[in-house]
Amino acid sequence: MNSARTILGFAAAVCLVCAVLVSGSAVALRSLQVENAERERQRNVLYAAGLATPDEDLDEAALAARFGDIRAVVVDLETGEELPDVDPATVDPLVEAGLADSSRPAPDNPARIRRIEDRSVVYRVEPAGRLEAVVLPVRGQGLWSVLYGFVALESDGNTVRGLTFYDHRETPGLGGEVDNPAWKALWPGRRVFSDAGEAVIEVVRGAAGSPLDDPHRVDGLAGATMTSRGVTNLLRFWLGEAGFGPYLEQLDEAD
16 A cells, blocks of 8 residues: 555656656747747748848848848738837737737638738838838648748839748648749749739749739749649738738838
């Protein structure tokens, strides 16, 4: 009997110690995880803006220096107005999109966005204090997964500077080619909006022309029609009236 109690007591003590160690480690590592996530976000914003490439090994100092000309601002998506009194570090658009009191139902859309966050974070590229480009977070359904990324537009709010995706589960070698540098190099110089102001940017089946000759279209991903269509859908959604359209209109007016 004493032996059984001893064994149970020892097991309970071991479990308690392990629980304390695991909890302590989680708390201790939390700040490191947040810092790592922030650095990864900064890298992807730089990739979209054409200010860094994934093959560069940027240490913390180099990353901070490269990101020095970028200013994060919180935007009210419904009005397009910047909210200067809100700290961007306190706003996570993906979290807010999942909360009923900080989001609204999305209109029916092929990108399969169900809820739109009330606020998002925009990254303004401002060397010497002059707006050169804006980087916007985008997301939408591909074939197998939601694609999460950033699109960068020149200060006119219409000309694409770059596009990158940082999270998806599309098929390697097919839809996964959204990560291919050669395909991403086709985006700079493309135009989002028609003369009537409608978002018409499109990933087509087959080959498109040059940005000068065929400004609204980009080559499709071979064997990945649904992923290509998904990229079209998500860009049209987030650059349209339900997404960042009101903000981009204000950029155009300011320009």
